[in-house]
Amino acid sequence: MLKPTPPIDRSGDQEPQITTVRSLFESEETGLLRYAFSIVGRRAVAEEIVQEVFLQLHQRWDQIDAPQAWLFRSVRNRVYNHLRNHRREVFSHGQTDEPSDAEGEDLPEALLERMEAMAKLREMLGELDEVDRQLVTLKYFEGLKYKEISERTGLSVGNVGYRLHHILKELAHRLRSLGIDEDS
Numbered sequence: 001m002l003k004p005t006p007p008i009d010r011s012g013d014q015e016p017q018i019t020t021v022r023s024l025f026e027s028e029e030t031g032l033l034r035y036a037f038s039i040v041g042r043r044a045v046a047e048e049i050v051q052e053v054f055l056q057l058h059q060r061w062d063q064i065d066a067p068q069a070w071l072f073r074s075v076r077n078r079v080y081n082h083l084r085n086h087r088r089e090v091f092s093h094g095q096t097d098e099p100s101d102a103e104g105e106d107l108p109e110a111l112l113e114r115m116e117a118m119a120k121l122r123e124m125l126g127e128l129d130e131v132d133r134q135l136v137t138l139k140y141f142e143g144l145k146y147k148e149i150s151e152r153t154g155l156s157v158g159n160v161g162y163r164l165h166h167i168l169k170e171l172a173h174r175l176r177s178l179g180i181d182e183d184s
Protein backbone atom coordinates (compact mmCIF):
# COMPACT_ATOMS: atom_id res chain seq x y z
CA MET A 1 0.00 0.00 0.00
CA LEU A 2 1.37 3.40 -0.92
CA LYS A 3 1.84 5.94 1.83
CA PRO A 4 -0.27 9.11 1.53
CA THR A 5 1.37 11.98 -0.25
CA PRO A 6 2.51 14.70 2.14
CA PRO A 7 1.27 18.20 1.26
CA ILE A 8 3.81 20.96 0.62
CA ASP A 9 3.43 24.61 1.43
CA ARG A 10 4.86 26.86 -1.25
CA SER A 11 6.27 29.98 0.35
CA GLY A 12 6.18 33.14 -1.73
CA ASP A 13 2.72 32.43 -3.15
CA GLN A 14 0.08 34.99 -2.37
CA GLU A 15 -2.23 32.34 -1.04
CA PRO A 16 -0.64 29.19 0.30
CA GLN A 17 -1.57 26.30 -1.97
CA ILE A 18 -1.14 22.75 -0.91
CA THR A 19 0.13 20.56 -3.72
CA THR A 20 -0.16 16.79 -3.66
CA VAL A 21 0.73 14.07 -6.12
CA ARG A 22 -2.99 13.54 -6.64
CA SER A 23 -3.65 17.18 -7.50
CA LEU A 24 -0.64 17.22 -9.83
CA PHE A 25 -1.85 14.01 -11.46
CA GLU A 26 -5.30 15.47 -12.02
CA SER A 27 -3.98 18.73 -13.45
CA GLU A 28 -0.96 17.50 -15.43
CA GLU A 29 -1.72 13.96 -16.62
CA THR A 30 -3.45 14.96 -19.87
CA GLY A 31 -0.72 17.39 -20.87
CA LEU A 32 2.00 14.89 -20.04
CA LEU A 33 0.25 12.17 -22.04
CA ARG A 34 -0.05 14.47 -25.05
CA TYR A 35 3.58 15.50 -24.72
CA ALA A 36 4.81 11.90 -24.47
CA PHE A 37 2.54 10.74 -27.30
CA SER A 38 3.68 13.57 -29.57
CA ILE A 39 7.22 12.26 -29.32
CA VAL A 40 6.84 8.49 -29.01
CA GLY A 41 3.75 8.07 -31.19
CA ARG A 42 2.19 5.19 -29.26
CA ARG A 43 -0.54 5.76 -26.72
CA ALA A 44 0.21 2.69 -24.61
CA VAL A 45 3.89 3.60 -24.33
CA ALA A 46 3.02 7.22 -23.47
CA GLU A 47 0.62 6.06 -20.74
CA GLU A 48 3.21 3.67 -19.32
CA ILE A 49 5.89 6.37 -19.23
CA VAL A 50 3.62 8.92 -17.55
CA GLN A 51 2.51 6.33 -14.98
CA GLU A 52 6.12 5.42 -14.18
CA VAL A 53 7.06 9.07 -13.77
CA PHE A 54 4.18 9.70 -11.36
CA LEU A 55 5.17 6.65 -9.32
CA GLN A 56 8.72 7.92 -9.20
CA LEU A 57 7.44 11.37 -8.16
CA HIS A 58 5.50 9.77 -5.32
CA GLN A 59 8.59 7.94 -4.10
CA ARG A 60 10.77 11.07 -4.24
CA TRP A 61 8.15 13.63 -3.21
CA ASP A 62 10.19 15.09 -0.32
CA GLN A 63 13.26 15.58 -2.53
CA ILE A 64 11.63 17.52 -5.38
CA ASP A 65 11.24 21.29 -5.17
CA ALA A 66 9.46 21.98 -8.48
CA PRO A 67 7.29 18.93 -9.20
CA GLN A 68 5.59 20.24 -12.35
CA ALA A 69 8.89 21.02 -14.09
CA TRP A 70 10.32 17.76 -12.78
CA LEU A 71 7.39 15.84 -14.30
CA PHE A 72 7.86 17.24 -17.79
CA ARG A 73 11.62 16.82 -17.67
CA SER A 74 11.29 13.24 -16.43
CA VAL A 75 8.70 12.35 -19.09
CA ARG A 76 10.91 13.86 -21.79
CA ASN A 77 13.94 11.92 -20.57
CA ARG A 78 12.04 8.64 -20.34
CA VAL A 79 10.53 9.09 -23.79
CA TYR A 80 13.94 9.69 -25.34
CA ASN A 81 15.35 6.71 -23.42
CA HIS A 82 12.51 4.60 -24.80
CA LEU A 83 13.17 5.79 -28.36
CA ARG A 84 16.87 5.07 -28.00
CA ASN A 85 16.26 1.63 -26.50
CA HIS A 86 13.64 0.71 -29.10
CA ARG A 87 15.27 2.36 -32.10
CA ARG A 88 14.62 -0.59 -34.38
CA GLU A 89 10.87 -0.68 -33.73
CA VAL A 90 8.71 0.75 -36.48
CA PHE A 91 6.02 3.36 -35.95
CA SER A 92 5.05 3.88 -39.57
CA HIS A 93 3.09 1.82 -42.04
CA GLY A 94 6.28 0.88 -43.95
CA GLN A 95 6.98 -2.07 -41.62
CA THR A 96 10.74 -2.13 -42.10
CA ASP A 97 13.33 -2.61 -39.40
CA GLU A 98 14.82 0.82 -39.93
CA PRO A 99 13.69 4.07 -38.28
CA SER A 100 12.44 6.92 -40.45
CA ASP A 101 15.97 8.21 -41.00
CA ALA A 102 19.44 6.76 -40.48
CA GLU A 103 19.85 8.16 -36.98
CA GLY A 104 16.18 8.11 -35.91
CA GLU A 105 16.48 11.83 -35.09
CA ASP A 106 13.61 13.01 -37.33
CA LEU A 107 11.11 10.54 -35.87
CA PRO A 108 9.43 13.07 -33.50
CA GLU A 109 9.19 15.76 -36.19
CA ALA A 110 7.80 13.31 -38.74
CA LEU A 111 5.30 12.11 -36.17
CA LEU A 112 4.16 15.65 -35.46
CA GLU A 113 3.74 16.31 -39.19
CA ARG A 114 1.68 13.14 -39.51
CA MET A 115 -0.48 14.14 -36.52
CA GLU A 116 -1.07 17.59 -38.05
CA ALA A 117 -2.01 15.97 -41.37
CA MET A 118 -4.44 13.64 -39.59
CA ALA A 119 -6.01 16.58 -37.75
CA LYS A 120 -6.47 18.45 -41.03
CA LEU A 121 -7.98 15.34 -42.64
CA ARG A 122 -10.41 14.96 -39.73
CA GLU A 123 -11.40 18.60 -40.18
CA MET A 124 -11.99 18.03 -43.90
CA LEU A 125 -14.05 14.91 -43.19
CA GLY A 126 -16.19 17.00 -40.85
CA GLU A 127 -16.87 19.40 -43.72
CA LEU A 128 -18.25 16.64 -45.99
CA ASP A 129 -21.99 16.36 -46.43
CA GLU A 130 -23.76 13.70 -44.36
CA VAL A 131 -23.93 11.00 -47.07
CA ASP A 132 -20.29 11.37 -48.12
CA ARG A 133 -19.10 11.33 -44.49
CA GLN A 134 -21.19 8.19 -43.90
CA LEU A 135 -19.66 6.50 -46.96
CA VAL A 136 -16.11 7.26 -45.80
CA THR A 137 -16.91 6.10 -42.27
CA LEU A 138 -18.47 2.84 -43.41
CA LYS A 139 -15.63 2.04 -45.82
CA TYR A 140 -12.51 3.20 -43.98
CA PHE A 141 -13.45 3.16 -40.32
CA GLU A 142 -15.82 0.19 -40.22
CA GLY A 143 -14.12 -1.69 -43.08
CA LEU A 144 -17.28 -2.57 -44.97
CA LYS A 145 -17.31 -3.70 -48.60
CA TYR A 146 -19.13 -1.73 -51.28
CA LYS A 147 -22.02 -4.22 -51.27
CA GLU A 148 -22.47 -3.88 -47.49
CA ILE A 149 -22.33 -0.09 -47.77
CA SER A 150 -24.90 -0.25 -50.56
CA GLU A 151 -27.25 -2.29 -48.37
CA ARG A 152 -26.91 0.17 -45.47
CA THR A 153 -27.25 3.36 -47.48
CA GLY A 154 -29.62 2.34 -50.26
CA LEU A 155 -27.15 3.55 -52.91
CA SER A 156 -26.17 1.22 -55.74
CA VAL A 157 -22.81 -0.55 -55.48
CA GLY A 158 -21.55 1.39 -58.50
CA ASN A 159 -22.65 4.68 -56.97
CA VAL A 160 -20.87 3.86 -53.71
CA GLY A 161 -17.63 3.19 -55.58
CA TYR A 162 -17.99 6.26 -57.76
CA ARG A 163 -18.69 8.59 -54.85
CA LEU A 164 -15.89 7.18 -52.69
CA HIS A 165 -13.44 7.53 -55.57
CA HIS A 166 -14.33 11.20 -56.07
CA ILE A 167 -14.42 11.95 -52.33
CA LEU A 168 -10.91 10.55 -51.90
CA LYS A 169 -9.65 12.31 -55.00
CA GLU A 170 -10.98 15.65 -53.72
CA LEU A 171 -9.55 15.10 -50.21
CA ALA A 172 -6.14 14.21 -51.68
CA HIS A 173 -6.22 17.32 -53.86
CA ARG A 174 -7.08 19.55 -50.91
CA LEU A 175 -4.35 17.99 -48.74
CA ARG A 176 -1.75 18.41 -51.51
CA SER A 177 -2.73 22.05 -51.89
CA LEU A 178 -1.87 22.47 -48.20
CA GLY A 179 1.52 20.85 -48.72
CA ILE A 180 0.49 17.52 -47.23
CA ASP A 181 1.33 14.47 -49.32
CA GLU A 182 1.32 10.71 -48.85
CA ASP A 183 4.60 10.91 -46.89
CA SER A 184 2.99 13.04 -44.16
